[in-house]
Amino acid sequence: xxxxIEIKENFAIAYKAITANKMRSFLATLGIVIGVTSVTLMQTxxxxxxxxxxxxxxxxxxxxxxxxxxxxxxxxxxxxxxNRKDITMAQYDYLSNNAQTAAVMCPTTGxxxxxxxxxxxxxxxxxxxxxxxxxxxxGLNMEEGRFFTASxxxxxxxxxxxxxxxxxxxxxxxxPLGKTIKIGTYSFRVIGVIEKQGSLxxxxxxxxxxxxxxxxxxxLFGGKRSLSINIKAADINNLDETKEEVRSxxxxxxxxxxxxxxxFGINQQEAFKTTYESLTGLIKIIGTLITSLSLIVGSxxxxxxxxxxxxxxxxxxxxxxxxxxxxxxIMYQFLIESVAICLLGGLIGIMISFPISxxxxxxxxxxxxxxxxxxxxxxxxxxFGVMAGFFPAFSASKMDPVESLRYE
Amino acid sequence: xMSNSNGSNSESATHLITVRNVTKLYVMGSEELYxxxxxxxxxxxxxxxxxxxxxxxxxxxxMNILGCLDTPTSGDYFLNGKNVSEMDDDxxxxxxxxxxxxxxxxxxxxxxxxxxxxxxLPLVYSGMHKSDRLERAEQALIDVGxxxxxxxxxxELSGGQRQRVAxxxxxxxNPSIILADEPTGNxxxxxxxxxxxLLEELNLQGNTIxxxxxxxxxxxxxxxxxxxxxxxxxxxxxxxRGKEFQNAKTQ
Numbered sequence: 235x236x237x238x239i240e241i242k243e244n245f246a247i248a249y250k251a252i253t254a255n256k257m258r259s260f261l262a263t264l265g266i267v268i269g270v271t272s273v274t275l276m277q278t279x280x281x282x283x284x285x286x287x288x289x290x291x292x293x294x295x296x297x298x299x300x301x302x303x304x305x306x307x308x309x310x311x312x313x314x315x316x317n318r319k320d321i322t323m324a325q326y327d328y329l330s331n332n333a334q335t336a337a338v339m340c341p342t343t344g345x346x347x348x349x350x351x352x353x354x355x356x357x358x359x360x361x362x363x364x365x366x367x368x369x370x371x372x373g374l375n376m377e378e379g380r381f382f383t384a385s386x387x388x389x390x391x392x393x394x395x396x397x398x399x400x401x402x403x404x405x406x407x408x409x410p411l412g413k414t415i416k417i418g419t420y421s422f423r424v425i426g427v428i429e430k431q432g433s434l435x436x437x438x439x440x441x442x443x444x445x446x447x448x449x450x451x452x453x454l455f456g457g458k459r460s461l462s463i464n465i466k467a468a469d470i471n472n473l474d475e476t477k478e479e480v481r482s483x484x485x486x487x488x489x490x491x492x493x494x495x496x497x498f499g500i501n502q503q504e505a506f507k508t509t510y511e512s513l514t515g516l517i518k519i520i521g522t523l524i525t526s527l528s529l530i531v532g533s534x535x536x537x538x539x540x541x542x543x544x545x546x547x548x549x550x551x552x553x554x555x556x557x558x559x560x561x562x563x564i565m566y567q568f569l570i571e572s573v574a575i576c577l578l579g580g581l582i583g584i585m586i587s588f589p590i591s592x593x594x595x596x597x598x599x600x601x602x603x604x605x606x607x608x609x610x611x612x613x614x615x616x617x618f619g620v621m622a623g624f625f626p627a628f629s630a631s632k633m634d635p636v637e638s639l640r641y642e
Numbered sequence: 643x644m645s646n647s648n649g650s651n652s653e654s655a656t657h658l659i660t661v662r663n664v665t666k667l668y669v670m671g672s673e674e675l676y677x678x679x680x681x682x683x684x685x686x687x688x689x690x691x692x693x694x695x696x697x698x699x700x701x702x703x704x705m706n707i708l709g710c711l712d713t714p715t716s717g718d719y720f721l722n723g724k725n726v727s728e729m730d731d732d733x734x735x736x737x738x739x740x741x742x743x744x745x746x747x748x749x750x751x752x753x754x755x756x757x758x759x760x761x762x763l764p765l766v767y768s769g770m771h772k773s774d775r776l777e778r779a780e781q782a783l784i785d786v787g788x789x790x791x792x793x794x795x796x797x798e799l800s801g802g803q804r805q806r807v808a809x810x811x812x813x814x815x816n817p818s819i820i821l822a823d824e825p826t827g828n829x830x831x832x833x834x835x836x837x838x839x840l841l842e843e844l845n846l847q848g849n850t851i852x853x854x855x856x857x858x859x860x861x862x863x864x865x866x867x868x869x870x871x872x873x874x875x876x877x878x879x880x881x882x883r884g885k886e887f888q889n890a891k892t893q
Binding site: 239240243250254549550552553554555556557558559560561562563634635636639 | 706709711712731732735736738739740744746750751752754755763764766767768769770771772811815
């Protein structure tokens, strides 16, 4: 028995059956169209939210580790972390001299200060003290000028690199390079502008910052601060290895006894993701379930139509059986019909949701319908077609030929 | 197995059809009804047999069993040497496809398919390729005189033409038997005569034909008449035509 010959015949039958009852097929398909449209749009929206999140934390750097007193999203209370020993330049030097798997690292500290240029004032600008390695660690590109050099940073030169927001505020239509600004009451010469960074989680602007040599920072604003040591791993795929190395060096530097827990945190972008997942995971699942519900309703509609279709065609089933159709042949006939309806609905659903996703992308939130969502839409409509068609098809295949031939 | 035979058909292996002690029991609630009460029958290749009986006699049940649409409650049915009574649904479907061509009183064509596709359908189920199928189906329609009605749908054909399509469909797979259930029941007398004429020609060409009817004059077209009453064979004799035929053969 040639399977493909039967399948081809069954497709022809399905086509005839669907086109013979156009209104009924249209209404049955509508349920699946709505279901697939909502499922694919939901997934597209989730994708958009994910992308927005990824973008908002990209400044953190996927390959950068942050050694700090605090642990991001840590479980202990604030005082627990605050009372830890400070992370010092000596520890930074020790780590810097011993770490093998780090590409580059820099210490950072920061504080909020008022900036002035002539009579222009910017309140509460974040001042970062760091070394020349900062640029490489975070992979920053310069909009104008340059970052400070090793000798400038070690020599505590009064130079600064500014963010785009500050450039806009102070130097709207002029060249900022070489100009002198005041950080607090101290003068600094602008030597570079960092290109636009955006913001972290949409909350903190990374462009409203001014970066100065860390030695200068200590001299002017006080040295008794805990640092953040920011380490770029040599290989992002070996981030965990770098993390372990950093941990053991830091434990040695801070004299943590064997068996005691770390008295510092090694933070990374991952922490944001984990927190994000735990916050949004349930919402995504619920959203997916609710949209799937519409698909289930749609497929119940199709199952219903298929039962009617089987009942109506009892005589036809009898005829087909009399001239040699096997159970499986009849089964496939109705399964293919229901799958064809669902697949058609799925394709129409995708054709509707795709342009809608473009509209969402243009006006609501940057997203794109990923290919896997289209594949999912097709797969899901296939699956629901089989599920909706199975019992009607099974009941058709089990029909007694004598009884069904007698059916009028 | 042979010891169970009731004697008259002991050389069963040589028959095209051998029915031995076949019963069919219908249970409706608490009531049991034997539609067939142990029928034994042998039919040879190229015979033309009419099964006659009033309604409720069990002739339809017998036809369903002979057509492999149903299986007996007990007893054996050998078709072409194969014991059909022990087959499952799919094996029966295959036997119906290859060995039996049905002609029904109500034609039973697929309403949405044209004549050609209706005739082609048994070949689809036997897994034949499209080009071969079309060739065979066209030939079968030509054989029943419908060469210019191939693309017509059943509702565009007269009753007689529909029955010819059904006969072409029954013939197309070269079955061992053509089983016709009241083939003229829905036709006027003249068209009915034409259909009986066609069946006669098919018999002369070597086909084995079994018709089920309650009409005496239709039964007279067959060479042998088997009368059924109350689930049993009442009579089994040669018709007038059958006797003429036998005389011609012996001379």
